[in-house]
Amino acid sequence: MAGTQSYVDDLSGTLDERLIISSTPQRSNALSNKFSGVLSASYADSEIRDALHSLDENEIKNTAETRRRLRLNVQKQVIQRNGAVVQEYGHVAEQLKRIGAIINSLTACCEVMRQHVTAARHENAPVLEEASSLLVQKQELETKKQLLDAFNKHFIMSEEDLLVLTGATEAVDDTFFGVLMRVKQIYVDCQVLLGTENQRLGLELMDQSSRNLNIGYQKLYRWIQKEFKTLNLESPQISSIIRRALRALAERPTLFQSCLDLFAETREHILTDAFYSALTGSSSGDNQNPVTKAIEFYAHEPLRYVGDMLAWTHSAAVSEREALESLFISDGDEISKGFKAGRQAEPWSAGDDEAFDGRKALGELVNRNLAGVARALRQRIEQVLQNHEDAVLLYKIANLVIFYRVTFIKLLGPDSSMLETLSSLVQSALRQFQTVVSDNASAIQAEIAAPTPDLRIPAFLDEALAQFTTLLKTYDSSLTAASSSVADFKSIISQALNPFLATCEKMAKETNEPSAGIFMTNCLIAAKTTLSAYDFVQDRVSELNEQLASLTSSLVEYQHAFFLHTSGLHPLLAALAPTEDTPGSLLNISTLPPFQLQPLTDAGQTLDDFLPSALMDAMENLKRLGNTKLSQEITADAAERFCEDFEFVEGKLTAADELREIALREGGEENEKEEQELVPLRSLFPRTSGEIRVLLS
Known part of the structure; x- marks a missing residue:
């Protein structure tokens, strides 16, 4: 590259x-x-x-x-x-x-x-078809076998399980309850079989399961009855097996109620025997109980005797409730569900649609357990009431029973038969109390005599007030609601106080005034003093105050009359009563007989003699009145009215003298001589209202 x-x-x-x-x-x-x-x-x-x-x-x-x-x-x-x-x-x-x-x-x-x-x-086709058919048949048979095994396992009970459920010698334990639950489930599941085309199997299984269930419940019923007869409630808690058995038996309400009836009957005998043992120190088998002392041996006083019996009953009710509380409160929902399911198993009880209330059932059971004790208690207390005629004791017993009645309402509810027993005892005690008080009042009224010379309250009233004071204290310390105190105690006042005051009124009619007024005043003051310390009798105190006000007014009238008659002022006041304030009427005063020279001079002298010791003489009239302050107030009111009367007479005389002088002066010389000879009325009756008030203050 x-x-x-x-x-x-x-x-x-x-x-x-x-x-x-x-x-x-x-x-x-x-x-x-x-x-x-x-x-x-x-x-x-x-x-x-x-x-x-x-x-x-x-x-x-x-x-x-x-x-x-x-x-x-x-x-x-x-x-x-x-x-x-x-x-x-x-x-x-x-x-x-x-x-x-x-x-x-x-x-x-x-x-x-x-x-x-x-x-x-072509040669093997028939063989293959036959093999395929056999394989399909084999698979179907295996499926049916699995279904049959599953069906038998679920719906068919083994001989061992049936023996556990129905055998009389087999124990009631967790295994029994497990088998029972399985049979109930089989019975429920059989309803699914009824929806198939062939219902015969379902019906047969349901019939068999129903029979097994009934036998199982009967066994459970007999076992619970046996356990209830030997059950010891002194143990801290009832065993869990019994609680579970009751929950299971709740699905048969009739059997469940029958067990409760038997249990209540058994406990009633046990508690009744325990009550008699506590009273006498020996049970029905004459076995002495060295642990506790017999109530009848150391409770010599009737009130303590009744109180100890009520206290024992209350203690037994509390112990019974605490021992049975786990039976209905902790498992109350389960029992309620069992009752609901049981109504379907027992169509004749389907009309009772009320749900199971554990607390209500507990209260009813405790109440039934105490039925025998209630009868014995009522008999003993009624004997005490019949053998004593002390009204205070009877009333204390009534209040003691009322206290325990309120306590039992909280413990057992308002519908308890124990409350009916206590209410009946309260009525009996109050009825006996009324009878005794009425007999005492009748006996006193049959021997009515005049008051004693010192006009003190009679001995029977003194005893009645002492008794009534005890009744007031007893009622004040009771549990009676404050809102109903006044209404509740009115009947006691009418029975234990009013008859004695009425007797005093009849005694007062046997003497003259002011002795009658003083006697009744002393009686009413004593009654008022007894009642004043308690708020729930203030209505009666108000009535006594009204009566005292009326008596006080009568005594003031008497003292006022004493002042008028003793001072000599009454004739002058009576003569001046129709006199008007006109000149003609005032000039005629000197012509009235009481205002002539000698009568008026004597009236003035009488007044002078009366005034120095007037108050002392007036107080002497009320010396038998027990309340010195009240006697002073009565005398002061009477003196004030006397001063007002004197001021009236003084004013009339002064006005008459002034008019006479004016008339003579206007008459001229011919009246001068008559004027010189004229004697003023005030010179014959010289005392002034100021002097009177000073002397009577």
Whole structure:
């Protein structure tokens, strides 16, 4: 390639020289075009590169001779190479002829073999068809065998499993529940078979599964009954097998309820026996219990006796609920699902669509377990109520039972029979309380006597108020809601207080005023003092205040009358009552009898004698009033009214004197003598209202 390139470079230099030399305008166009074509040719062209490469391979030297013979040399080489190719193709043609002969031989051989194969095929066709049919039959039989094995494995119970499910001697354990679940699944899956053309198999399997299930549930039912009879609830938790058995038995609501009935009956006997054992220290088998003391031996006081029995009952209910809580609360959803499925298995119970409520069922079961205890408790407490006639004790027992009733509402719910028992006991206690109080009041009313000379509250009222104070304290410490306190205690007031106050009113009628008013005031003040400390009886306190206000007003009237009559002012005030403020009526005052010289002078003297000891004498009238402050207030009110009356009389007399003087002055000289002889009314009755107020303050 380097030689060729140098040859091209030399050729280009020669051409350039020739172009420079022959730059005359007479050169031929053909030569110019040739040179232009050579010069314009691109040596990057692939054909030119291949040509140059061929020149380089032939190692052609760049000489003048070579350049002249280049074409001939190239053509010679082409002819030689073509001859070589033709020679090689000759060998190929010979090989192809040999291959063609072989192919013809093979074709003939294949034709012979084809004829043999066709003949063999005709001979073996029946055998092949029979073999194919047998293979298909074999495959179908294998498929049927697999289906039968799968069917038997799923739908057919083994003898061992049936023995576990139905055998009376076999234990109820995890294996039993596994077999039971499998039978239930078979029963459900048999419904798929009912959708096929041949329903007989499905019906037979469902019937067989149903029988097996019923036998299994009956076995489970008997096992649970047996376990319930020996079940110890004192253990921390009921065993998981029992809980699982109850969840499974819930799919048969009738059997489940029957088991609960048996369990409730068993627990009722156990708890009743335990209650009697706690009371007496011995059980039904006369076995002494050295651990605890008998309630009847150390609870000598009736209230403590009742409280200990209620406390034991509450403790037993709490223990029973805690022991059974895992039975219905932790597995409540599973039991509810079982009940729902069981309604389909027991069509006669399908009308009860109420969902299973674990907490409600727990409360009902505990309530039924305590039924015997409730009967014994009611009998014992009613004996206590009948054998005691202390009203305070009866009321305390009633409030104690009310406390436990509220407690049992939270524990067992509002529909518990235990609550009915406690409510009945509350009514019995309150009824006995009312009877005792009524008998006491009737006995007192049958022996009504006049008040004592000192007008103190009678002994029966003092006892009644002491008793009522205890009732107030008991009620105030009870669980009665504040909103209903007033209404609830009104009946107690009407039974334990009002009859005694009514008896005091009848006693007051046996004496005169002011003794009657003072006696009733003392009684009402004592009652008010007892009630004032408690908010829930403020309505009754208001009623007592109204009665006291009426009695106080009567005592003020009495004291006022005492002031008027003792001071001698009453005749003057009575005479001036119809007098009007007209001049004529005022001038007629001097003509009235009480205002004549001697009567008026005597009235003034009586007033002077009365005033120094007026307050002391008035207070002496109320000395038997227990409240000194109230007696002072009554006397002060009466004195104030007396002062107002005196101011009225003083004003009338002063106005009359002024009118008389004016009339005499206007009469002229003939009246001067009469004026000199005129004696003013105020000179005969000289006391002023200021002096009266000072003396009576």
